[in-house]
């Protein structure tokens with residue numbers, strides 16, 4: 001964890017640093033003796049990131065404290081402190097370390113518009129901008145008090161751990177900008193699904209789901225998130241769920257951003273063209289929007305232009321499948337039924353997660369309950385809470401917000417009636433459970449180069465101790 005250690009000037013012992021603070025402040029850090037004022041910037045050691053005050057556009061006379069890439073010509077802001085409370089350009093802002101409030105941003109009249117609210121002794125700490133883009137307030141012994149990586153705005157950076165859930169208590173949220181030049185909180189946000197943060201995360205339009213993505217065994221299995229070559233990290237057991245990506249070559253710039261239009265974008269800096277390359281974007285098609293195909297209809301990504309299609313054994317409810325579909329033969333309690341595997345599916349929403357089941361037990365769970373309409377099963381390589389490597393999902397009622405992928409996705413086992421009227425080609429695989437077992441869900445990540453997004457589960461260490469959790473983990 002060398003990066004977490006205080007990056008003071010190595011030539012000057014700490015006691016001199018304390019007494020002669022103003023003479024030996026290095027560019028990447030802020031101390032009690034040397035605050036940051038209007039025209040100043042901090043630049044991380046290797047020169048990758050800068051922190052300072054910016055105005056989002058020439059026409060907007062507001063100043064924000066932010067972090068951006070130091071060497072990228074068009075300023076690309078990755079973090080903003082005072083997004084709801086800008087400082088007028090006519091008032092010179094100041095970022096300082098204060099005794100009872102931690103880092104404090106104030107205007108020329110001394111009004112604090114933002115602070116990290118840490119009760120500290122100002123002389124015993126420093127704030128350092130790291131080469132990861134993380135701005136860290138820490139004690140001189142390196143213990144972290146506060147870090148910007150724990151307070152993301154609209155962007156995730158490599159090695160940043162985005163907390164999806166802590167037990168049932170707390171989850172972080174990315175909140176998009178309001179407009180291209182307006183850092184204040186917009187309508188779109190993104191977070192772990194409160195109902196099942198360990199399985200899926202959702203982009204919201206205000207309070208309504210806008211787009212949903214499932215994650216499993218650390219790797220996104222729905223649509224995938226494909227970035228440059230990456231590395232996987234070991235996973236511990238506990239009830240903290242993180243979402244994180246890494247890149248193998250740290251000199252490549254890569255970011256995940258929730259755009260103000262609601263798109264979750266995966267961007268990579270292309271040095272040759274000196275521009276950001278869009279690697280992937282979600283949602284990918286109109287029918288990929290949350291539940292846009294209606295019940296029992298899915299967005300078919302195997303077509304050149306993705307369109308809504310009825311699930312096997314279903315027919316359009318109206319003129320076409322974009323308004324939902326209905327069963328050709330109803331399933332009723334007491335009448336025989338079977339399951340058909342639908343391969344490469346986006347896991348539908350509104351499932352019930354049943355813990356600690358084998359594949360057979362998962363199927364039995366659905367078979368014996370006549371209101372169960374489908375099930376899906378995954379064996380997780382990285383068991384989550386309670387060391388349960390199984391992930392048995394069952395549905396009752398209609399399947400919503402699903403899709404069929406070319407390469408990613410999982411098997412969903414759909415219940416259909418045995419009775420006449422069921423003329424689907426599913427008859428061929430009726431009760432062929434051997435086949436069903438062979439086609440176990442695979443974690444697919446082959447659309448682009450390598451899939452490097454994963455959920456990491458860290459042993460519970462308490463909310464306050466989250467920082468030391470970070471320190472122990474690499």
Ligand SMILES: *[C@@H]1O[C@H](CO)[C@@H](O)[C@H](O)[C@H]1NC(C)=O
Nearest residue numbers: 059060061062086182183184
């Ligand atoms: C700049 O943008 C902020 C945030 O939307 C807004 O409150 C402010 O009025 C704008 N200022 C000008 C001069 O347009």
Ligand SMILES: *[C@@H]1O[C@H](CO)[C@@H](O)[C@H](O)[C@H]1NC(C)=O
Nearest residue numbers: 097098099100120121122123
């Ligand atoms: C902060 O607290 C220290 C120790 O309690 C004290 O010496 C110092 O004067 C205080 N600084 C400010 C700006 O209040």
Ligand SMILES: *[C@@H]1O[C@H](CO)[C@@H](O)[C@H](O)[C@H]1NC(C)=O
Nearest residue numbers: 099100101117118119120121
């Ligand atoms: C800050 O910490 C000091 C010493 O630990 C304590 O005396 C003081 O009451 C605290 N202030 C607040 C606002 O919590």
Ligand SMILES: *[C@@H]1O[C@H](CO)[C@@H](O)[C@H](O)[C@H]1NC(C)=O
Nearest residue numbers: 124138139140141142143144
């Ligand atoms: C670092 O210093 C702080 C404040 O003096 C203290 O609370 C913390 O325990 C120290 N951490 C280590 C690892 O020594």
Ligand SMILES: *[C@@H]1O[C@H](CO)[C@@H](O)[C@H](O)[C@H]1NC(C)=O
Nearest residue numbers: 187205206207208210261262
């Ligand atoms: C977001 O929701 C509002 C209604 O709350 C709607 O008017 C708007 O079109 C939605 N935005 C998008 C991009 O779908």
Ligand SMILES: *[C@@H]1O[C@H](CO)[C@@H](O)[C@H](O)[C@H]1NC(C)=O
Nearest residue numbers: 228229230231248448449450
């Ligand atoms: C990714 O990197 C590893 C070693 O870091 C290498 O073995 C592998 O071939 C690379 N994969 C791709 C797709 O570049």
Ligand SMILES: *[C@@H]1O[C@H](CO)[C@@H](O)[C@H](O)[C@H]1NC(C)=O
Nearest residue numbers: 248249250251252253269271
């Ligand atoms: C990392 O990328 C830089 C430029 O993008 C390149 O010069 C360097 O050789 C790469 N390093 C590795 C280990 O691939």
Ligand SMILES: *[C@@H]1O[C@H](CO)[C@@H](O)[C@H](O)[C@H]1NC(C)=O
Nearest residue numbers: 307308318319320321322323
């Ligand atoms: C299906 O219905 C929707 C809305 O009713 C319409 O926009 C779409 O063009 C229709 N598709 C076909 C293939 O008819």
Ligand SMILES: *[C@@H]1O[C@H](CO)[C@@H](O)[C@H](O)[C@H]1NC(C)=O
Nearest residue numbers: 355356357358361386387388
């Ligand atoms: C999981 O189920 C097995 C039997 O199916 C049982 O022995 C085991 O105790 C269960 N584990 C948990 C954590 O519930």
Ligand SMILES: *[C@@H]1O[C@H](CO)[C@@H](O)[C@H](O)[C@H]1NC(C)=O
Nearest residue numbers: 352368369370371372395396
């Ligand atoms: C059957 O499924 C329904 C809906 O999921 C559930 O409410 C009910 O408790 C289940 N019954 C049994 C016997 O598992």
